[in-house]
Amino acid sequence: MQSRYYTIHEHPQGLPSKDLFALETRELAPLEDGEIRVRNAWLSVDPYMRGRMDGVTTYIEPFTLGEPLEGAAVGEVIESRDGRFKQGDKVRHMAGWRDVAQLPADQAEPLPEFDVPEQAYLGVLGMPGTTAWVGLNVIANMQKGDNVLVSAAGGAVGSLAVQLAKANGGTVVGIAGDPKKLEWLESQGVTAVSYRGKSAAELSAALKDACPEGFDVYYENVGGDCLEAALNNLRVGARIAVCGMIARYNDDAPAAGPGNLAMILIRRARMQGFIVFDHWEHHTDFINEFGPRVASGEIDYQETVHEGLESLPDAFLGLFSGSNQGKMLVKL
Amino acid sequence: MQSRYYTIHEHPQGLPSKDLFALETRELAPLEDGEIRVRNAWLSVDPYMRGRMDGVTTYIEPFTLGEPLEGAAVGEVIESRDGRFKQGDKVRHMAGWRDVAQLPADQAEPLPEFDVPEQAYLGVLGMPGTTAWVGLNVIANMQKGDNVLVSAAGGAVGSLAVQLAKANGGTVVGIAGDPKKLEWLESQGVTAVSYRGKSAAELSAALKDACPEGFDVYYENVGGDCLEAALNNLRVGARIAVCGMIARYNDDAPAAGPGNLAMILIRRARMQGFIVFDHWEHHTDFINEFGPRVASGEIDYQETVHEGLESLPDAFLGLFSGSNQGKMLVKL
Numbered sequence: 001m002q003s004r005y006y007t008i009h010e011h012p013q014g015l016p017s018k019d020l021f022a023l024e025t026r027e028l029a030p031l032e033d034g035e036i037r038v039r040n041a042w043l044s045v046d047p048y049m050r051g052r053m054d055g056v057t058t059y060i061e062p063f064t065l066g067e068p069l070e071g072a073a074v075g076e077v078i079e080s081r082d083g084r085f086k087q088g089d090k091v092r093h094m095a096g097w098r099d100v101a102q103l104p105a106d107q108a109e110p111l112p113e114f115d116v117p118e119q120a121y122l123g124v125l126g127m128p129g130t131t132a133w134v135g136l137n138v139i140a141n142m143q144k145g146d147n148v149l150v151s152a153a154g155g156a157v158g159s160l161a162v163q164l165a166k167a168n169g170g171t172v173v174g175i176a177g178d179p180k181k182l183e184w185l186e187s188q189g190v191t192a193v194s195y196r197g198k199s200a201a202e203l204s205a206a207l208k209d210a211c212p213e214g215f216d217v218y219y220e221n222v223g224g225d226c227l228e229a230a231l232n233n234l235r236v237g238a239r240i241a242v243c244g245m246i247a248r249y250n251d252d253a254p255a256a257g258p259g260n261l262a263m264i265l266i267r268r269a270r271m272q273g274f275i276v277f278d279h280w281e282h283h284t285d286f287i288n289e290f291g292p293r294v295a296s297g298e299i300d301y302q303e304t305v306h307e308g309l310e311s312l313p314d315a316f317l318g319l320f321s322g323s324n325q326g327k328m329l330v331k332l
Numbered sequence: 333m334q335s336r337y338y339t340i341h342e343h344p345q346g347l348p349s350k351d352l353f354a355l356e357t358r359e360l361a362p363l364e365d366g367e368i369r370v371r372n373a374w375l376s377v378d379p380y381m382r383g384r385m386d387g388v389t390t391y392i393e394p395f396t397l398g399e400p401l402e403g404a405a406v407g408e409v410i411e412s413r414d415g416r417f418k419q420g421d422k423v424r425h426m427a428g429w430r431d432v433a434q435l436p437a438d439q440a441e442p443l444p445e446f447d448v449p450e451q452a453y454l455g456v457l458g459m460p461g462t463t464a465w466v467g468l469n470v471i472a473n474m475q476k477g478d479n480v481l482v483s484a485a486g487g488a489v490g491s492l493a494v495q496l497a498k499a500n501g502g503t504v505v506g507i508a509g510d511p512k513k514l515e516w517l518e519s520q521g522v523t524a525v526s527y528r529g530k531s532a533a534e535l536s537a538a539l540k541d542a543c544p545e546g547f548d549v550y551y552e553n554v555g556g557d558c559l560e561a562a563l564n565n566l567r568v569g570a571r572i573a574v575c576g577m578i579a580r581y582n583d584d585a586p587a588a589g590p591g592n593l594a595m596i597l598i599r600r601a602r603m604q605g606f607i608v609f610d611h612w613e614h615h616t617d618f619i620n621e622f623g624p625r626v627a628s629g630e631i632d633y634q635e636t637v638h639e640g641l642e643s644l645p646d647a648f649l650g651l652f653s654g655s656n657q658g659k660m661l662v663k664l
Contacts, residue, residue: 223594245594257589262555262577265605273597 005068005098015250021313040075045316071096123327124301132160139241152221154181156327203229228258240271302326337400337430347582372407377648403428446623455659456633464492471573484553486513488659535561560590572603634658
């Protein structure tokens with residue numbers, strides 16, 4: 001049986017072009033004991049994958065040139081040589097960026113049984129959802145009544161973070177660019193602030209208008225001007241959970257950082273970077289709390305779906321222009 | 333009785349000149365019930381005082397133009413109308429920048445009875461010592477065996493932080509500029525790295541040479557290039573205690589920050605600003621642990637002493653050129 005997969009043959013500089021991604025085909029080896037073969041139905045694209053294309057180890061190993069790229073995927077077992085899975089089982093695993101995956105069974109997990117569409121386990125009930133939950137509850141230690149600021153608030157993680165924060169009773173402000181995202185934020189009772197066309201100083205002033213008493217928590221997905229503006233609007237004792245800095249992922253050279261880092265001192269703030277995989281022990285807590293709320297429709301999650309394996313590079317690159325509302329997915 | 337005191341009549345821009353400081357004289361009001369009069373023997377000058385000259389509230393109220401400046405001082409009670417103090421008692425209080433102070437008795441504290449010179453309560457056993465202790469133990473949660481980096485390592489706080497860190501068994505590296513400071517650091521078993529004449533990238537490389545496996549703790553007193561170089565040399569899970577950013581205190585306009593802030597994410601590091609006064613409940617723990625070690629000579633603290641009230645502005649301004657080794661003091 002053949003597998004069609006994406007690979008890259010060089011490390012990109014700056015924002016990759018579509019040409020970087022080569023769609024190739026290989027014959028799969030015969031299935032060995034302990035392995036399963038999965039027909040992928042949904043593939044995830046996520047900003048962190050850009051870092052894996054650089055060829056240097058950061059918090060995760062780089063992709064290997066010429067080998068299939070990797071990422072979260074959901075699919076159906078079509079052949080199994082492991083007692084844990086049988087044909088027809090739905091699984092989540094990391095052998096994405098391809099149509100048919102072959103992998104050790106212990107690298108796949110069965111989908112939980114909430115009444116939700118299967119692709120929800122790549123977004124609202126997957127890594128992005130867990131990331132939002134861990135960032136707010138574990139890293140930022142969000143408390144009842146806290147004022148919370150979220151950047152990239154219309155994205156896969158941010159759109160869940162604002163809803164989790166909203167349940168806590170304080171003022172929640174979301175930064176986004178796309179008008180549809182801003183509209184969606186307002187529909188959630190979140191004060192929406194656009195970063196478009198604003199300098200860091202102007203964004204800072206807009207945040208002050210939106211929440212004059214300042215923020216106890218900043219959920220950071222962006223970096224750059226968003227961070228600078230947020231630093232000017234911290235309350236004493238604020239916590240910043242650094243989940244991502246997407247504004248910087250395609251920089252050729254390091255851009256200067258915010259000139260107001262001393263606000264960390266003046267406001268006695270704490271800023272902490274985290275990777276959700278370091279805190280995966282909370283995934284069960286998260287899914288037990290969040291699964292029923294998603295199944296009941298209480299959580300308003302959104303998806304941007306591209307169709308077909310050929311659309312994968314566009315879906316991935318769209319993350320950096322903010323073309324996704326909620327989770328960016330590819331349906332096969 | 334008269335008091336000679338320093339005041340400022342305008343808010344300085346950038347590094348103040350000596351002209352900023354006016355030495356004035358006023359007649360003290362008759363002593364009221366509950367007040368004491370103190371002849372100051374030692375005055376403290378500290379970098380944080382620069383922030384109080386700007387006329388804006390940061391983490392501490394600004395100085396009032398035309399009124400006596402304030403700061404830590406040690407002196408002897410010469411008159412008391414409060415049962416807690418009698419003539420001849422030695423006290424520490426915040427009515428510095430003057431020769432004779434008059435203040436409510438509840439704003440003074442008797443000096444502890446360790447066998448140390450009285451000015452030690454302005455440095456090694458005062459605010460700077462407590463700051464070093466709180467930053468390492470409370471904010472950075474220093475653990476046995478941690479590799480620790482300290483900037484401004486020859487200063488009042490840094491020179492104590494390196495000795496506290498050294499007792500923990502890991503590699504301790506201190507950044508300083510002055511050759512005498514570097515020599516003193518080496519005499520303490522601390523690897524000394526000079527920042528002078530080095531770009532951020534060169535300083536980063538020098539830190540890597542000094543401690544190839546990277547730092548678990550960075551005790552930050554400086555900001556600017558020191559922070560950028562430190563960020564490149566963090567271990568996973570590192571903690572940065574931000575005590576000060578003296579490199580920025582005299583900036584006219586905000587200078588750009590480090591371009592590598594994403595290291596906070598990559599190394600899952602935590603960076604936290606703190607003000608020692610928020611953690612003063614640890615002062616007793618600190619002094620009980622540190623007092624006997626200072627009295628026995630185990631702690632090698634240093635002082636740079638200027639003589640006479642007239643030398644106060646030079647002493648203060650010297651802090652920003654790094655002319656002090658250890659605690660900068662004025663002896664009256």
